[in-house]
Amino acid sequence: MRIDLPSNNYADVTLYDNKKRDLLLICPGGGYEFTSWREAKPVAECFGSDGYHTAVYYYRENKLIHPAIISEAETLLYKLKEIPNVKRIITIGFSAGGHLAAHMLVSFPSLVKGSILAYPVITSNIRFRHAGSFLNLLGSDLSKDRVEEVSLERHIPKNCGPVFIFHTVDDTAVPMENSMLFLASLRMKRIPVEAHFFPMGRHGISIATKDVPFEDMTPDDFVGKYGHLHEWVDLAKAWLKRI
Numbered sequence: 448m449r450i451d452l453p454s455n456n457y458a459d460v461t462l463y464d465n466k467k468r469d470l471l472l473i474c475p476g477g478g479y480e481f482t483s484w485r486e487a488k489p490v491a492e493c494f495g496s497d498g499y500h501t502a503v504y505y506y507r508e509n510k511l512i513h514p515a516i517i518s519e520a521e522t523l524l525y526k527l528k529e530i531p532n533v534k535r536i537i538t539i540g541f542s543a544g545g546h547l548a549a550h551m552l553v554s555f556p557s558l559v560k561g562s563i564l565a566y567p568v569i570t571s572n573i574r575f576r577h578a579g580s581f582l583n584l585l586g587s588d589l590s591k592d593r594v595e596e597v598s599l600e601r602h603i604p605k606n607c608g609p610v611f612i613f614h615t616v617d618d619t620a621v622p623m624e625n626s627m628l629f630l631a632s633l634r635m636k637r638i639p640v641e642a643h644f645f646p647m648g649r650h651g652i653s654i655a656t657k658d659v660p661f662e663d664m665t666p667d668d669f670v671g672k673y674g675h676l677h678e679w680v681d682l683a684k685a686w687l688k689r690i
Contacts, residue, residue, distance in 0.1 A: 450502070450526050452519055454509040459488075460502040461495055462532050469560070469687075470500040470533045472524075472551075476542030476566075476651060479583035482507050485651070485659040486541040486565075493654050497684055500533060506547060512586040513597055520551050524558040535560040537687065542621055542651060543568045543580040549599050549629065553607055561608040561690050563683050566618055566650055569625040571598035577621045600632040609639035611686045613679040615648035641686050648676050655680075 448460040458472070471494050475486035482505050491501040504523065511519060527533055537560050540548025545567025552562040568580045571594040585593055595601060610633055614626040623644060633640040653659040655677040660669035 450523065452523060454511055454515075454519055456504075456506050456508045456511070456519060458502045458504045458523055458527070459491075460500070460527070460530070461491060462500050462530075463495060463498055465532060467532055467534045468498065468500050469535045469537060470502060470527060470530075471495070472527065472536055472538045472548070473501060473503045474506065474538065474540040474544030474547045475503070476540075476544045477507060478577065478579045479543045479546075480507065480510075480579070482544070483541070483651070483653075485653045486544060489656070489658045490539065490541075490654055493656075493680060494539070494684070499687075502527060504547075510583065513584050513593075516547070516584070517550055517554055520547065521555055521558070524551065524555060528558065537561050537563065537690075539563040539565075540567060541565045541653065543577070543584075545569070546580065546584070546597070546599065549610075550597070552610070553599055553602050553604060556604055556606045556608060559608055561610060563611045563686075564626070564629070565613045565679070566615065566621050567612070567625060567629070568621050569599050569629045571595060572624075572628070575622045575624040575628070577625075600628040603632050603636050603638065605636055607633070607636065607638045609690050610641075611683050612640065612642040613645075613683070615645045615650075615652075615676070617647050618650045620650035641682075643679055643682055645676055645679070648673055652676050
């Protein structure tokens, strides 16, 4: 099933069966420039096999800027809610897709039950922000007030859903402080959060299986070096069963 949006962005929906189940809305990374295939269908298949409906949100076919992008995301959430088989919606986001997934969580707590965030872009703090993501999200207007609108650790509501976070300490693309700042803000609001920080791992490892190797690595070499990080997927699946 495909949900087409007016902008030409769309979501590919896969229903596990005809039962009413939770749906995982997956936002691939790509610096708000594109949506990475490595964090799209392979993620849907990995989590969907555990009995979830899934939807992959291709949100950069038309590169909407803020706030149009979050308005479109709200429209998609309502369309997903209209599907009779959908029970709750949990967002899963990677890198810049993690920003979008978290933005939906904090903006629409009545529609999003919780979020799984893998090495997410979160903060506009100049020391830690991923400059390219914010440029692609905001366009040419990078005024202080506008940038702070999308610094998500500043905008967590009291009724925010629970969060699962995964990051590597030596991530050189999106510093782990993005996750740490979000974690600290969630704790201040007493929002349930589970966080896992692994000491080493290149940015963008996705689910760390042979299905998603980096372009400069063979599948075997990729798994040999990063396969142990697949543990985050098992931890996230266990977390999903508890929320």
